[in-house]
Amino acid sequence: MAIRRGRGVAAINYPTGMNLGGDPTQALVHSTPTGNFMVTLSSVDLGQGMKQIMAQICAETIGVPTDRVVVDTADTDTGPHCMGTFASRGTHRAGNAVIQAAREARQVMLEVAAEELEVNTSDLETDGQGNILVKGAPQRSISIFDVALSAHFKRGRSISGRGMFLIPRSYPEKETGAMKPSTCYAHACTVAEVEVDDETGEVTVLTVKNVFEIGRALNPKMVEQQLVGGSWMGISHALYEATEPYYPNRDHGGTDFNQYLMPGPGDLAQTEIIVLERPSADGPYGAKGPGEMCANPQIPAVANAVFDAVGVRIDTLPITPERILRALKAQASN
Amino acid sequence: MAKVPVQFTLNGAEKAEFIDSGTTLLNALRDKIGDTSPKGGCHQGTCGACSVIIDGELRLSCLTLAETCNGAAITTTSGLSEGGVLHPLQRAFLDAFATQCGFCTPGMIMAAKVLLDHTPSPSREDVVEALSGNICRCTGYEPIIQAVLTAARSNSQHAA
Numbered sequence: 001m002a003i004r005r006g007r008g009v010a011a012i013n014y015p016t017g018m019n020l021g022g023d024p025t026q027a028l029v030h031s032t033p034t035g036n037f038m039v040t041l042s043s044v045d046l047g048q049g050m051k052q053i054m055a056q057i058c059a060e061t062i063g064v065p066t067d068r069v070v071v072d073t074a075d076t077d078t079g080p081h082c083m084g085t086f087a088s089r090g091t092h093r094a095g096n097a098v099i100q101a102a103r104e105a106r107q108v109m110l111e112v113a114a115e116e117l118e119v120n121t122s123d124l125e126t127d128g129q130g131n132i133l134v135k136g137a138p139q140r141s142i143s144i145f146d147v148a149l150s151a152h153f154k155r156g157r158s159i160s161g162r163g164m165f166l167i168p169r170s171y172p173e174k175e176t177g178a179m180k181p182s183t184c185y186a187h188a189c190t191v192a193e194v195e196v197d198d199e200t201g202e203v204t205v206l207t208v209k210n211v212f213e214i215g216r217a218l219n220p221k222m223v224e225q226q227l228v229g230g231s232w233m234g235i236s237h238a239l240y241e242a243t244e245p246y247y248p249n250r251d252h253g254g255t256d257f258n259q260y261l262m263p264g265p266g267d268l269a270q271t272e273i274i275v276l277e278r279p280s281a282d283g284p285y286g287a288k289g290p291g292e293m294c295a296n297p298q299i300p301a302v303a304n305a306v307f308d309a310v311g312v313r314i315d316t317l318p319i320t321p322e323r324i325l326r327a328l329k330a331q332a333s334n
Numbered sequence: 335m336a337k338v339p340v341q342f343t344l345n346g347a348e349k350a351e352f353i354d355s356g357t358t359l360l361n362a363l364r365d366k367i368g369d370t371s372p373k374g375g376c377h378q379g380t381c382g383a384c385s386v387i388i389d390g391e392l393r394l395s396c397l398t399l400a401e402t403c404n405g406a407a408i409t410t411t412s413g414l415s416e417g418g419v420l421h422p423l424q425r426a427f428l429d430a431f432a433t434q435c436g437f438c439t440p441g442m443i444m445a446a447k448v449l450l451d452h453t454p455s456p457s458r459e460d461v462v463e464a465l466s467g468n469i470c471r472c473t474g475y476e477p478i479i480q481a482v483l484t485a486a487r488s489n490s491q492h493a494a
Contacts, residue, residue, distance in 0.1 A: 222431065225477060228474050229473045230474075233471075257378075257381050264469065265468075265479060
């Protein structure tokens with residue numbers, strides 16, 4: 001009886017969104033009288049930071065600082081239609097809709113500015129700081145604050161835009177069955193190092209090294225935060241968490257935190273995160289969906305590491321001490 | 335049912351309320367007094383989201399009857415900032431991206447404050463031990479541990 005060490009590797013590709021019935025998200029953008037911009041969505045910020053990302057996308061498209069954008073989300077009674085926050089689709093689907101809406105609003109904003117400055121719309125550019133300048137003659141400029149006042153009180157314009165991003169339903173080809181169930185794919189690879197006590201069946205994850213390819217990281221710190229949390233969650237899925245331990249039988253399913261095992265701060269593996277950015281062609285500013293993806297590769301990597309350590313294949317999650325001991329027993333009797 | 339009077343100080347301010355006997359401190363704070371910084375995660379003492387400080391000790395407000403708090407001094411996360419300036423722990427949580435959905439954050443900050451009040455220069459193991467009664471779904475804990483260690487360091491620099 002001994003503590004045995006093993007190492008496992010796994011790589012995944014993971015879809016951004018789904019389109020089995022058509023996958024739409026809509027967005028509306030409008031300016032307030034003082035030149036702030038409002039993004040209206042039905043999409044939900046679950047805490048992953050969607051509001052911040054949508055504010056960045058809107059600000060980048062219109063050409064204003066991010067703090068000039070307010071995002072109102074998650075009221076499906078009053079907001080434009082969104083399928084929801086799931087399948088790692090939020091940034092990609094809502095982001096594309098916000099870009100479209102913000103482009104239309106920007107066009108109106110530039111038209112009003114052009115009237116005020118008595119130039120052509122095509123001769124104008126934004127400085128990203130809240131001003132609109134004449135290209136090549138930056139001394140001729142107007143603040144977006146003044147443009148908004150003019151639109152609202154003088155020229156009777158609504159600086160606003162509508163955004164609609166729809167991935168149409170994909171039908172399988174009759175001959176081959178080939179279809180396009182999603183849009184761009186994120187990728188990840190994980191190496192996990194574990195110790196397995198072959199007397200108790202207990203697994204300790206020593207290190208987890210992850211590489212994630214997620215398109216462009218629109219907010220690198222928030223991406224890192226998502227990936228660190230997701231990596232831990234993947235280990236938790238692999239070793240601890242089960243709503244129905246005898247699935248599909250509901251017996252002994254956890255009903256609260258006393259019965260549903262969730263690791264605490266004492267159960268952490270040493271974690272490393274590397275981000276590769278390969279901007280996607282159809283993503284907003286190149287983004288893909290890193291959300292669900294980041295909690296997946298740890299599971300097969302841990303299962304492979306357990307196999308490397310003690311030579312048993314556990315193909316049911318979570319990989320509990322009981323399952324390891326039963327497999328070891330079966331292995332010994334063969 | 336007859337109401338019961340309770341009186342305590344909350345973040346330095348006198349509070350007095352009539353409550354139903356058996357009301358938890360969590361519900362009294364949130365529903366009667368309007369301090370929603372303690373969160374009701376499990377209402378059975380297993381998640382730590384409702385943690386508050388009572389007379390200097392970390393307590394679970396979901397398992398504490400409000401009527402046992404007469405005369406006590408209660409601190410919650412909403413009382414930590416002074417004059418609009420965030421407490422070093424709050425600042426460190428922000429800087430370290432130690433929150434995502436934010437539901438566990440007030441409880442984490444309360445647990446960390448009691449730790450730093452008693453152990454100004456904690457080891458990583460001290461921090462892990464202090465946070466072991468608090469569950470977080472989003473962060474994987476590491477950013478929270480780092481935030482508490484950073485706050486401890488900034489405190490000791492101020493003291494020096």
